Amino acid sequence: MVFCVKCGIELPEHANFCLNCGVRTAKGAEANVPIPYREMFSDVQTQVEKAFLTASEELRNAFNKARKDVTEAVNR
16 A cells, blocks of 8 residues: 555555645656646645744734833823
């Protein structure tokens, strides 16, 4: 039996790529089958989402600090 190293789905012995997620199998690598576009950029969406979440947290923290500083300055 052959399983995908990324998603774990069972694959046919002759598969060069995972039928589920598109990752090249060891057989595909041995045969030097070209990597499809999808595999090269499979993690881009996840990385962009993480970057936006981090940026939104930083912005929220900065605005909260600014609000606190302005409130304290006004109440003096």
